[in-house]
Amino acid sequence: MKTLLIEVWKRLTPWNKSADVYANDTDNAYPERMDRLINNSVTAKSAATIMVQYLIGKGYGTEVDPLIINKEQNLKLIDFADDVADDLVKQRGVFIHVNWNALYQISDFSVIPFEWCRIGKTDSNDYTGKIAVCKEWLKPKKSDIQLIDVFNPRKKVIDAQVEKAGGWEHYKGQVLFVNMDTKLLYPLSRIDSVAEDCDSEAQASIYKNRLLRKGFFGNTLVVTRPLVGDGLEPGSTALMDAESERERFQQAIKDSLGAQNTGGVLCLEMDFAGEKLEDAILIKQIESKIDDKLFNYTETSVRENILVAFNNLPAGLLKTNEASLFGNSGEAIREMKRTYWENTTKERYLLTAVINGLLERSQDYSTLKIEPLKLINNAETNNTE
Structure with a gap:
């Protein structure tokens, strides 16, 4: 083996x-x-x-x-x-x-x-x-x-x-x-263990931005029969007139779609069968290629991993626009805060120890000692503070 x-x-x-x-x-x-x-x-x-x-x-x-x-x-x-x-x-x-x-x-x-x-x-x-x-x-x-x-x-x-x-x-x-x-x-x-997740979140944002800014999303495709016929002599007056007519036609198409779409019109010439108008010209809107479901799954997955790396930060503390979180007098939010306060105990006490260790040897604040706040239950309001 x-x-x-x-x-x-x-x-x-x-x-x-x-x-x-x-x-x-x-x-x-x-x-x-x-x-x-x-x-x-x-x-x-x-x-x-x-x-x-x-x-x-x-x-x-x-x-x-x-x-x-x-x-x-x-x-x-x-x-x-x-x-x-x-x-x-x-x-x-x-x-x-x-x-x-x-x-x-x-x-x-x-x-x-x-x-x-x-x-x-x-x-x-x-x-x-x-x-x-x-x-x-x-x-x-x-x-x-x-x-x-x-x-x-x-x-x-x-x-x-x-x-x-x-x-x-x-x-x-x-x-x-x-x-x-x-x-x-x-x-x-x-973030050592979730470095790739942090990068994935950033790259997903970059990808969507580039697709929206430089991709085909939102562009209009206009397909027509050839506007310049074959057999015209290079440099001839007939060829120059035909090319000028093509430019005027394409500009008219862009103007008819609105100024905001001027940079998003693709003109393509190809042979069509048939004599009807709809057989001679085709206008098609190019749809977005962004898979919202795939991106939503990916972004949710990496977000959860990143939050775990930060001492299992409750997602509700990062994004609290859900009405359900504020129901029951906001008890859900308070419980998240209590939980995360406990999750960060080690780092908070380390920070306190570092500061106190310096203060006790300082020339101005040797008698000063700081203590981290403690969670207490207020009997009057029955709330944790």
Whole structure:
């Protein structure tokens, strides 16, 4: 017996000698590719937006008194939380740049775009000491790659890093890397298993658009007997008169169909049998070739797969225009919200732990601790809040 092995595509993380980093896939473009697939899929993009909102809830601070955690960038805590949640939702990992002051307190922190970051060389204990940051990894130049120490709050470590940098004024700070796939060098994107579905949804939209814009859909086909007879001498007056008559006839056909159809008229000449008018000219409308049933099945199937990838997001939270969902005082919608709140618990607590871990070491908010909202039952209204 022979066993047929089917090669399944796998994201690899090979060592890139030219850049001295571990590549994120063989082309070192995995994060960018996943982000592009999400943005091209209306379902994935909408699902990501909803999931982020379920992680950050109503936010932190108020419009009147916002919590500023990076004065140089005027970055609010809610904006920082949104950036962290966005990367946790899409890439299942996040890189956070942290600056320290001479009192070993965090002076500020902000998210570095996930696609800019790669892991540097590891030692014999598989410890990585540097995170490489570059805006373009396709063909990066050494001069464009910035190496920053990994996050380590120990005073001895910070002192050694500051001394090596040549003083606090030259110190670049550290990078905290949060990886939800602890067994992998880089996390797999949330849509890794449904990447083809995201692409299918995008391609279906492109196909229909091209068919409507450049295909034969909506065109009018006009078939007539030959308007220019055989046997006319090339360049003769008779031939030029016949061709001119053909152009006037075709233009008259287009004008009679309306200005909006000017670019959608196809004129074809061929021999007909018979002497009746209907045997001499045929006008036919070309129907659409879009199979609505097939597209509806395909789009529904890929949409369901994508929603499952986003922690089984209920379809009703993505599209709530069905009257039945609002029946029974909206209990169906409330149940969907309760269910999805529970489905996103892990990510919400991770986001909370990351933020609190930074705040407790910060120079301005060391006493501040945030907690995720809890679902409670309001006895007065009998509603879950």
